[in-house]
Each structure stands twice: as C-alpha cells, then as structure tokens.
Amino acid sequence: MIKLLKFENIYGIKKLNNISLINEDTIIYSPNGVMKSSFADGLETISNNENPKDIFNDIDGVYEIEYNDGVVNKVITDASPDKKMNLFVFRGEDLSKEIFLNPELANIVISSELKEQYEDKLSLINDKMDRIKEIVTLNILEGKLGAKTSETKYHNFMLQFGGKSLLERINNFLSRSHSKIKEDIREIKYENIFNIKTEQILTEADFAEQAKKYNELKEKKLNEIIFNNEFGISQLQDSHTNLIKNNYYKAGHKLLINDVQLDEQGVDTLIKNTIESVYESEEMLTIFNKVKSTLDKNADTRKLREELSKNSWLLEKLSNSQQFKIDFIFTKLDSFLGEMLSIRDEMEIIMKDISAIFEDAKKYVSTWDEVIKKYNLRFVNKYYEIKIKDKPNAVIGLEQPQFINVFKGTNDEISEEEFNRFSSGEKRAIYILYFLFEVERRKQLGEKFIIVADDIVDSFDYKNKYSMIEYLGELSSDSQIQIIILTHNFDFYRSCRHSFGSKLKSQLFAFLNQNGEVDLFDISSTDYESFNLIEKWKDEDDPLSLIALIPFLRNIIELKDGKNDPDYLKLTDYLHYNLTTGTIDLSNLSAIYGGFSIKCTSINNNTYFDVLLDEVKKMNSSISEIDLKSKTVLGIFIRVASDYYLLNEYRRLNNRCNPIIPPNSRWSNKLKNLVYPQLSARGKEIIDKSIVVAPPFAHVNSFMYEPLIDVGTETLFDVANELILNIY
Structure with a gap:
C-alpha cells in the first residue's frame, strides 16, 4: 500500500499540500482542472518505473512515497532505480474516448499485462522470422527486400513446407533433413x-x-x-x-x-x-x-x-x-545454416514462453464466467446482456475474447445498427466489465494492490453508478486492496461516504490555493449534505405522501436535535424492517407530523408495513418517470421489504431466533452481512437487485432520493413485485 510524503511538479501539480491526509482507502473531491488526472497519471507513471515531470515548465517531478506490498517496504523517490508499484488506474474519460472506436466491444477482458507480455514475445518471434525471410529472399529467391513481388514469392516458398502459420512453416522448413550437393551450384538460380x-x-x-x-x-x-x-x-570421389x-x-x-x-x-x-x-x-x-x-x-x-x-x-x-x-x-544457404538453426532454437524457447502465457490466460476462463455473472446480476441493462463468444478459443493475441450483446433472455446477437440505437449510458455500462475483470484477476494473484479510480462513473447513469459504489464499498473491505477515488461529482462523493462508512479512512477536498498549489482538506467530520423539502406533499393528506415525507422529516430532526433524538430514532424504524416494525403504524407519527404542520387525517389503524404494501400494490407501471413521490415510496418499500425478507430468512435458518444487532447501528447492513452468505443463489439475486435500485445509503439522507428519477419505474416495479412474491 502507499503513503505519500511528497508530490511536486508532476503533470501540472505544482505541489500537493497536506499530503499525509491521503491514508489507506481515500476519496478526494476536486473540481475539474485541479489535480485528479495529473495525480492519477503521476502515480501510474511512477508505478511503471518512470519519472513524471511538469510538462508545462519542463521541470522534473519530485516525490516521495512509502510503498508496502506485504513483502517489501520501501521508500520510492525520483532518484530510486526501482519505482514499480502494484497499482492500476481506471479512468472514466478513457472509456468515453474509446466507446465508439470499438463497436464490437472486444478484448476488454484481456489483461493488459498478459497482452503486453505476449506482444513482446511475438515481437521477438517476428524479428527472428524477418531474419529468416531476409536470408531466403536474398540467397534463394534473389529478390529485393520489401518489394511486393518478393513478399509474394516468399509467401509461396514457405507454403510448400506445410503448417497453419508462418511460424510453423518456418519450423518445418528448418527441420527438413538434407545433404550438401557436391557440385558447384553458385551460378544456378x-x-x-x-x-x-x-x-x-x-x-x-x-x-x-x-x-x-x-x-x-x-x-x-x-x-x-x-x-x-x-x-x-x-566411392572414389569420396575417398579422394x-x-x-x-x-x-x-x-x-x-x-x-x-x-x-x-x-x-x-x-x-x-x-x-x-x-x-x-x-x-x-x-x-x-x-x-x-x-x-x-x-x-x-x-x-x-x-x-x-x-x-x-x-x-x-x-x-x-x-x-x-x-x-x-x-x-x-x-x-550453407553459410547461414548455423545462424538459421540457432534462430530456430531461440524461437522454440520463445514459443514455450508464449505457451506459458496462454496457459496463464486459460486459467482466467473461470474468472470470466464469474465476472460476467456478477456484471449481469448487478449492473442494469434494460434490453441486453453480455455474453462471451467462442470462449474456449479466447487465447491471447490469436483469438481475443469477444463479447457480444444479446437481447435479454435470448441468444440473439444484437446487430451494430440495433446497438447504436441504445443510449450512450447503456453502451458505456459495458466498460464496467473491464474493471471487474482486472480487479478479480489481481485478487487471484494474492498480492496487495492499489486502485486509483479517476472519475470512473461520470458517464454512468444512476443505476450503474450505485452498483459501482456498492462494488467499491465491498472492495474496501479487502485488506489486500487500497482504493483511492478521485471525483468531481459531489453526488458520487457523498454516496461513497455513506456506502463505505468507517472503511473509508480519508474523505478529502482538493482546491487550488493562491500560489497555484493544491491544498487537501479533511472534511470527514463536517456535514456537507443539504436537501430541499417537497412542500406540497405536506397538504395532500394521503398515505403515499405521509410515507414519502418520512426521510425528509428525519433529516430535519437530525439537523435540529441529532441522531439520538427519540423522534429521529422513531422515524428510522419506518425506513427499515427491524424487530419492532411489524407492530407500528403511521398513527405513531401523528405528533411528529403535527409538529411540522403536516395534514394526517387519513391515517388508519393498519400496521405501517401493511399500509406501505397496499400503496405499492395500488400503483401501476404507468406512473410518470418524474413522479418522485411514488418512486420514493417504491424505494422505501424495496428497502423495507428486503429487510423483511432477510429477517425472515435469518429466523428460518436460526430456529426462529432474532438476530442480535446493537441499537443505533446500521441495521440493514448488519442484517445483510449475517444472512447473505447463507442465502440461495436466487435469494442473493433478489437482495443484489434491491441494493441496485434502492441502496441502503439512499435512506441516510433524503435528497439522495433524487437519483430515483433516473431509475426506471419498470425496474422499480419489477424488483418490488419480486420481493412481494418472495415474502408471501
């Protein structure tokens, strides 16, 4: 893992102040043009054993980094001969640049490291084969190097030795048994x-x-x-x-x-x-x-x-x-025979190295399956899903892995014309797959590594943004991984803080000071959240409005009286399904509603969960995509119902006993951690889908419900109905 001590004159960063604030898993909010890309590029350059510099003033970069990969603990400076770090940078902007350059969306799971190794070996092979071509062209075919006719003649010459590839034909050629002709053939073409x-x-x-x-x-x-x-x-000639x-x-x-x-x-x-x-x-x-x-x-x-x-x-x-x-x-070719046989032996050694690379690549086939499964499960695409085409033949450099888009529930491949009709957000979602594969590949190696995520979700829609946040949050629990997240999207920044919780050691802001240097600020203890109440809901006096107002009221009470206030704790019970939720109703909130001048004459004596369920059942899929109130209630239901499902599963698996979870803790998260590993594959799928469309951190602050505008009503209804079917 890394700890930065100095970072100056690197790709536009004059100096990074308060650098020690970057500690373990870190998120940095920074406006565009301040430091994100320069910081990521600088770390990547250093990890590649090169020295970055200030490209504007042509000044050599100065840096000092403590690096510990679990085996070696070293201090890396601009004077160090060995600067390599197990670090990779994932950029949102790189993906957006390439999205339309590769319509087949191929090769995204090939490890760049394995591919580079293969290409290096292939380059050596090509150099050897070029030398063979030079010898044959000049001494047998008597042609001119580089001439089109000579290339054709050489190609035809090698074809006679059989083999699927030029390399195989050259090997067959050099392996042919032969005898030296005694007669003078120098003048014979x-x-x-x-x-x-x-x-x-x-x-x-x-x-x-x-x-x-x-x-x-x-x-x-x-x-x-x-x-x-x-x-x-x-015999006489031989004896003589x-x-x-x-x-x-x-x-x-x-x-x-x-x-x-x-x-x-x-x-x-x-x-x-x-x-x-x-x-x-x-x-x-x-x-x-x-x-x-x-x-x-x-x-x-x-x-x-x-x-x-x-x-x-x-x-x-x-x-x-x-x-x-x-x-x-x-x-x-007698005078070249020694050289040619030496080339053949060298090529055999290189081919063994290439075979080893192929074997390494084949080991990742099972990883591809898991990544594809995880991707299709967690990341939402309404119309299509991702599959690997000709997976058994996906060998590095020869037949690269080809990903195809198929219509959901079928094996019908989507044509380029059809795919181009999808939104850019839906297309970009496929690049998440590369990130998942690269992370899983590195995890398999069992080594510590650092992820630098530079504006990785800037082009994603909210559905996939939340899925990525949840995935990053899970990675932050892995002691082998250090995550440094860079973003200019405050919504994403805030969401990561809530998702990661205490696992996110550093929450920072970065701004330019008057000297053109970058100052880092620790804002982990400062509330930068804000929200706007939906005023008109207060006067509508219906269960839907009353339920939708619950998170907003809780925020106000939190700001006014703190999280230990009884009303805050009471409202929290309505955003989860805990051990008391089954007995409470909306009338318990009458005093709170009255304190905020909210009309609540429509309250009946039914339990809160029954009222919530009835309101969801009364909805239909034709509600407007911008109907925030209905979508908010759907989000609350999905969160509460998924808690209900997890609680029942826990009881079923534990002789009807209730879970022991400390009060005032993160109920949903704790409950999920207790039950999730024991769920069936179907159960895990239900919970994962629930988290995607109604993540638990959305209920920490009410204005996090704004992203629900971007979540399709059809998706919300599908998940809600799936929960209803599985809790009754």
Missing part, C-alpha cells in the same frame, strides 16, 4: 529449376522415370570403365576428397588404380575424364536430349532446359526432385 511450370513436369511419372534411367545408366557406365560395383566412381583433407598426397603417397600410380592431380584427371566420357556417350545423350525436348514448352521450362545444357549432372538429381530441391536450398 533456384527459380530456373523450381517454378510452377517446371514442377508440373518434374512431378510427372515419365520425367521421373527418364531421370532415373539416366542416373542408373551413368552409374553403370562409370563403373564399367575402370571400376566395379563394389567400388565405383562415387578425404585423402586430400588428411594430406595423404602431400606426404608423397599415391593411389594404384588398374596398375597405374596416380598422384592427386592424376586422380582428379581420371575422375574428370571418366565422367565426361560417360556423359558424352550415345546412350546417355539420347536420354538427355529426350528429357530436354519435354522442357521446350514455355519460357519458365526453357530456363531449366538451359541449366541442364550447362550442367548435365542436374538430370540425375531430378530423379528425386523434391529431395533435390531441399538439398539445393540448404546447399545455397
């Missing part, structure tokens, strides 16, 4: 012998048969002249070469062949004259000329004919044209 036209002829049975006859006849005649089958011309290498002739020795003593030059002459006499024999010339005539078809085949005319020995080699081709290629 590969393409004169092996091209599309000539290979059609070389593979014909008649040509191969004639070449075979030619070779057999040559061997027979060579051996007839001065040798026999046990020791022929080939070895004797030269071992200085046999230089020592004054000679060979006795057919009673004739021959020195080195004499043996050379014997071999040369013997071969020439054989090749010029009538039988040999007959076969040779017959073969040559078959090559007089077009310009490409005539090139081979010309080579045969100059090098008659070629014909015998072509009796096995495919092996001769391989021998020809590697003889041409």
Whole structure:
C-alpha cells in the first residue's frame, strides 16, 4: 500500500499540500482542472518505473512515497532505480474516448499485462522470422527486400513446407533433413529449376522415370570403365576428397588404380575424364536430349532446359526432385545454416514462453464466467446482456475474447445498427466489465494492490453508478486492496461516504490555493449534505405522501436535535424492517407530523408495513418517470421489504431466533452481512437487485432520493413485485 510524503511538479501539480491526509482507502473531491488526472497519471507513471515531470515548465517531478506490498517496504523517490508499484488506474474519460472506436466491444477482458507480455514475445518471434525471410529472399529467391513481388514469392516458398502459420512453416522448413550437393551450384538460380511450370513436369511419372534411367545408366557406365560395383566412381570421389583433407598426397603417397600410380592431380584427371566420357556417350545423350525436348514448352521450362545444357549432372538429381530441391536450398544457404538453426532454437524457447502465457490466460476462463455473472446480476441493462463468444478459443493475441450483446433472455446477437440505437449510458455500462475483470484477476494473484479510480462513473447513469459504489464499498473491505477515488461529482462523493462508512479512512477536498498549489482538506467530520423539502406533499393528506415525507422529516430532526433524538430514532424504524416494525403504524407519527404542520387525517389503524404494501400494490407501471413521490415510496418499500425478507430468512435458518444487532447501528447492513452468505443463489439475486435500485445509503439522507428519477419505474416495479412474491 502507499503513503505519500511528497508530490511536486508532476503533470501540472505544482505541489500537493497536506499530503499525509491521503491514508489507506481515500476519496478526494476536486473540481475539474485541479489535480485528479495529473495525480492519477503521476502515480501510474511512477508505478511503471518512470519519472513524471511538469510538462508545462519542463521541470522534473519530485516525490516521495512509502510503498508496502506485504513483502517489501520501501521508500520510492525520483532518484530510486526501482519505482514499480502494484497499482492500476481506471479512468472514466478513457472509456468515453474509446466507446465508439470499438463497436464490437472486444478484448476488454484481456489483461493488459498478459497482452503486453505476449506482444513482446511475438515481437521477438517476428524479428527472428524477418531474419529468416531476409536470408531466403536474398540467397534463394534473389529478390529485393520489401518489394511486393518478393513478399509474394516468399509467401509461396514457405507454403510448400506445410503448417497453419508462418511460424510453423518456418519450423518445418528448418527441420527438413538434407545433404550438401557436391557440385558447384553458385551460378544456378533456384527459380530456373523450381517454378510452377517446371514442377508440373518434374512431378510427372515419365520425367521421373527418364531421370532415373539416366542416373542408373551413368552409374553403370562409370563403373564399367575402370571400376566395379563394389567400388565405383562415387566411392572414389569420396575417398579422394578425404585423402586430400588428411594430406595423404602431400606426404608423397599415391593411389594404384588398374596398375597405374596416380598422384592427386592424376586422380582428379581420371575422375574428370571418366565422367565426361560417360556423359558424352550415345546412350546417355539420347536420354538427355529426350528429357530436354519435354522442357521446350514455355519460357519458365526453357530456363531449366538451359541449366541442364550447362550442367548435365542436374538430370540425375531430378530423379528425386523434391529431395533435390531441399538439398539445393540448404546447399545455397550453407553459410547461414548455423545462424538459421540457432534462430530456430531461440524461437522454440520463445514459443514455450508464449505457451506459458496462454496457459496463464486459460486459467482466467473461470474468472470470466464469474465476472460476467456478477456484471449481469448487478449492473442494469434494460434490453441486453453480455455474453462471451467462442470462449474456449479466447487465447491471447490469436483469438481475443469477444463479447457480444444479446437481447435479454435470448441468444440473439444484437446487430451494430440495433446497438447504436441504445443510449450512450447503456453502451458505456459495458466498460464496467473491464474493471471487474482486472480487479478479480489481481485478487487471484494474492498480492496487495492499489486502485486509483479517476472519475470512473461520470458517464454512468444512476443505476450503474450505485452498483459501482456498492462494488467499491465491498472492495474496501479487502485488506489486500487500497482504493483511492478521485471525483468531481459531489453526488458520487457523498454516496461513497455513506456506502463505505468507517472503511473509508480519508474523505478529502482538493482546491487550488493562491500560489497555484493544491491544498487537501479533511472534511470527514463536517456535514456537507443539504436537501430541499417537497412542500406540497405536506397538504395532500394521503398515505403515499405521509410515507414519502418520512426521510425528509428525519433529516430535519437530525439537523435540529441529532441522531439520538427519540423522534429521529422513531422515524428510522419506518425506513427499515427491524424487530419492532411489524407492530407500528403511521398513527405513531401523528405528533411528529403535527409538529411540522403536516395534514394526517387519513391515517388508519393498519400496521405501517401493511399500509406501505397496499400503496405499492395500488400503483401501476404507468406512473410518470418524474413522479418522485411514488418512486420514493417504491424505494422505501424495496428497502423495507428486503429487510423483511432477510429477517425472515435469518429466523428460518436460526430456529426462529432474532438476530442480535446493537441499537443505533446500521441495521440493514448488519442484517445483510449475517444472512447473505447463507442465502440461495436466487435469494442473493433478489437482495443484489434491491441494493441496485434502492441502496441502503439512499435512506441516510433524503435528497439522495433524487437519483430515483433516473431509475426506471419498470425496474422499480419489477424488483418490488419480486420481493412481494418472495415474502408471501
């Protein structure tokens, strides 16, 4: 985790004062243009082992950070050689920039670190393959590097070695067995012998048969002249070469062949004259000329004919044209063979590294499932949900994970045209998925890490904003994670404070002072909340209005007399379902209503929960999206009914016993923590949905109900009706 001691001249931040206030999980409210992006960018640059600077004045940044990852405790400064920190920055503005650049919404779950590792290895592989291409192009194909024709020729050249990829074809090529050709082939061009036209002829049975006859006849005649089958011309050539290498002739020795003593030059002459006499024999010339005539078809085949005319020995080699081709290629590349084999070995090592990266990526498949499930459960999309396409083939860099949008309840993929009809908020919600995956991936590593969230929900609608706040609140309970939240949205700031509770160690404001420096202020003990009462509800004298006024009245009493006031505590009981809620009714609030001049003659003797339930049942889904009163009552019902559901589940699981929760504590939160782990999957889904549309912190301050305007009535009704079905 990090503790900042100094932060100066970094991307526009002249100096960050009172920096020690940033402690553990922290939220900083700051107007735009003060420090958020500069602060996030600076930390990210440092964590990447680089030095940030003041880009406006070209001044080197000065900083001092205490960093503890659970193993190493070190102080990082601008002079430190090792500045790396396990930290990642998640920005709202980055997402909004990219949203329309990637209509397929692909690749968002690929870990940037694994992808970078793969791309680094792939770059090394490409460098090696480029060197192979250079050697082959210049020495076999005799082409020009970078030329389009050369690229095409190289591609076709490699295709003959088989394989699904160029890398596999290169490996097959370098693994082919071969022998070095003894004859001089320096002036013979590969393409004169092996091209599309000539290979059609070389593979014909008649040509191969004639070449075979030619070779057999040559061997027979060579051996007839001065040798026999046990020791022929080939054996003499091999022996002669070895004797030269071992200085046999230089020592004054000679060979006795057919009673004739021959020195080195004499043996050379014997071999040369013997071969020439054989090749010029009538039988040999007959076969040779017959073969040559078959090559007089077009310009490409005539090139081979010309080579045969100059090098008659070629014909015998072509009796096995495919092996001769391989021998020809590697003889041409003889001086590069060591380098090429070394490249092959290096590529094999790199490929093992890449395979290891693939294996790491495959381990995250189960994480993808959990993230998708969590996303689809917690984050609201009215029309579509997210699924992974071709999940088994999602391998880093080759087939990247592709996320598709399907209509809810179906597997029907949404077309690009259909998707473009959705609102920008609905589209942006999909990028939450990247954040969830990156967090879960890092959690799996079991290491401590820091999240810097820079205006991450600025473009989200309220539904998904609340879901993200709830998720961040859960992360703050993890001792392995430190969260630093930066925002210019005061509503989001306030919501995080209520959601995190005591887990949020630092609640700060950041403003520029007269010197252009950034001052941090601790406002954790100061009430910055404000609200406006809905005046007309006071005179409507109906249960709906009376219920909707409860949170507003509680706020006023809290401001006037504090949280320990009996009326405050009494009103709190109406915003939760605790151990006394089942027996109270609205008449218990008559004195409070009267104290605020609120008409309340419509109160009956039914219990409060029954009245609340009746009011919800009387509503219909056609109420206006801006009907704050009805939506407020729906929100209260969802909160109270979810408490009711949790309380009944607790009793069912604990022999009808009641939970022991200290008075004046966060009832809903404590109750949820007691019961949630034991709920069925369906039960967890119900509670999660309830939190999304009517989060518990919305009842701490009444004007937090304003966001309910942004929550669709259909969503509120769906959740309310689901609760009704499951509590009766």
